[in-house]
Amino acid sequence: MNGIGGDDPHAAERFDEEPDKRPGRTAFQRDRARVQHSAALRRLAGKTQVVTLDEAATRQDWDAAPRTRLTHSLECAQIGRDLGTAFGCDPDVVEAACLAHDLGHPPFGHNGERVLNRVAADCGGFEGNAQSLRLLTRLEPKRLVAAEDGAPPRSFGLNLTRATLDAATKYPWPRGLHPAEPDSPKYGVYDDDLPVFDWLREGAPAGRRCFEAQVMDWSDDVAYSVHDVEDGLHAGHLDPAALLAAPERSAVLAVAARRYAPPGTAEAELAEALDRLLGQEWWPHGYDGGALAQARLKDATSQLIGRFCLAAEHATRDRFGPGPLRRYAADLVVPRGVRLECAVLKAVADVHVMQRPEHSRARGEQRALLEELSEALARRAPVGLDPQYRALFTAAPDDRAGRRVLVDQIAALTDAAARARHRLLTGG
Structure with missing residues (x-):
């Protein structure tokens, strides 16, 4: 478990094995490229970090654009790659993990996260880090495999290596199983995604981050x-x-x-x-x-x-x-x-x-908007869902699974897209 890459084939395995279309790259270079080219990463450009995009647009005397979740992730990746290299880590593993660490953040950041946690109360809750793992292993369309029984294709998300997924997992435990603080709201995997989580953590010490x-x-x-x-x-x-x-x-x-x-x-x-x-x-x-x-x-x-x-x-x-x-x-x-x-x-x-x-007033307005949006989607789905989520909602086996699809859809929206979807569905 101490090696990586060529001296640790276990670390370079993918949940669904596949050939490399461009020989000569390492498995971890492929991982980094997949995260860099993902739609989920691009969407972070429209998600607020601290200073809101609306606020920046109204400041005529401010030339410096504010950071978004995307620019933060790029800066995090630069710091992580350099620091990881100094320790002898595979730099592509660390960079890919840094690029991926915020992919699951919903519109309006932690404010939106709290709203979606309430919305998802009956389907396992919402946590941005668990949502990141869900995006990487299920939601981001990259690796789909046809089912033998005529069912919809199975998605493996970006199908990253075990080492990169492990590196991107900040909280390697399900909800309520924090190794030191059972009441902690932080966790890294939903119950629905435990199969791939158990695979990526195979051989790892329980509760310990790599x-x-x-x-x-x-x-x-x-x-x-x-x-x-x-x-x-x-x-x-x-x-x-x-x-x-x-x-x-x-x-x-x-x-x-x-x-x-x-x-x-x-x-x-x-x-x-x-x-x-x-x-x-x-x-x-x-x-x-x-x-x-x-x-x-x-x-x-x-x-x-x-x-x-x-x-x-x-x-x-x-x-x-x-x-x-x-x-x-x-x-x-x-x-x-x-x-x-x-x-x-x-x-x-x-x-x-x-x-x-x-800022406090804006947070209140954001919470109200997301709550109204979630209620409108629950009433009208599959109307109002993107094609990807419409298909998932239609195929959901029960109400709990359907609710998770609605949460996945809202979490994928940028700040502006959440406002536009709210106007479309509520007329407000």
Whole structure:
């Protein structure tokens, strides 16, 4: 289980074996290409990361386009590929996992995820990471095999290798089976998709993420903690000087302790992490949006990414030594102080961007829209479904399976498509 590629045929297996149409590529290069060319990845261009696309369009004085789920995934992939390469991972496995990690996010991000979890209560719930696995292994049309009994063709999704699917699985357990927190809302597979999950986890330690998945997860944290703050500055929502004022600091530290830091972390320790960042000579104090300030900000993001990745690389090497670190041969080590710095950055974006009054109002409108859309689809299906989901709905053996198809359809929509489908079905 420690090798990968040519020295580990088990890792390079596909759920449905198939020939390579272009000899000379590795199995993992094929995986990366399949994710890069998928419709699910392209749709992320229309899904909000933090600053909404509508908001950006109304800012006449802002030239920098906000990040979307797609640009975030591309940046995560760049960070993950470099970090994975430093450890001796197969870089295509890590890059493919990073590109795939957000594919299951529905319109309006985590806000939409909460709505769909309620809508899907009677068919197993909704979780963005479990939806990503469902897309990769079932919903994304790439590998379909005809059934012998005249039934509809069976879809294997992108039919990626075991190693890449494992690397893309951030939470390798079903709902309610978190190895340490049974009540955790995080899980990586629906009951409907357990056959392929059991296959991809064959031989893996129960509940343990492979090393490549840990690299992907840390790359995700680094990318969004750093870039969400950058987008907040560009959009004018954050003044770096505010982090020196007691009320703003208190709000950030409270959110960091409650939502992003390890349980039991004292705010004093988080304050030290914040002060370490503010004390760096490259920190973008006095940001005013000018060309010099933008250059300094870009340097700061680069410095932060390097700081977080190098700390993890050095700490991991100190524990596990030289040589390739792959699959289950090691665990990623991130120093506590660096994790707390990352947590503080997440909290800065949370307080100064996501908690703005206008953002809260928009979230309420988004929830209402998705709830109305789900009700309209439930009443009118298969009317209102895309051809792919119309066929799946018609073939669904029972109401539970039909409900899952409706949830799959909504989750696939971009923000704009969700609004358009809502107008079409409700007249609103």
